[in-house]
Amino acid sequence: RLLDGLTHREKEVMERVVAGRHNREIAAELAISARTVEVHKARMMAKLGATSIPQLVRISLGVADGP
Numbered sequence: 866r867l868l869d870g871l872t873h874r875e876k877e878v879m880e881r882v883v884a885g886r887h888n889r890e891i892a893a894e895l896a897i898s899a900r901t902v903e904v905h906k907a908r909m910m911a912k913l914g915a916t917s918i919p920q921l922v923r924i925s926l927g928v929a930d931g932p
Contacts, residue, residue: 867913867924875909878902882918883925 871879874895881891888906892899915921 870912871909872905875905875912878905879909879921879925882906883922 868876868879877895878891881894886894888899888902891902895902910916910921913921913924915924
């Protein structure tokens with residue numbers, strides 16, 4: 866499964882991105898910087914082959930596959 870390749874932190878960020886939270890909100894919730902959220906988000910999307918947030922949502926729901 867694609868999500869198995871993500872780190873624990875990337876999964877935490879993904880859950881919040883899919884829930885519609887903004888980087889600053891995610892950063893506050895996880896006690897990290899907004900820039901760190903951006904890095905985790907970029908790595909997560911690259912690993913999953915997602916090019917947009919809607920595609921990321923579909924992948925998270927199992928509706929679409931990545932690469």
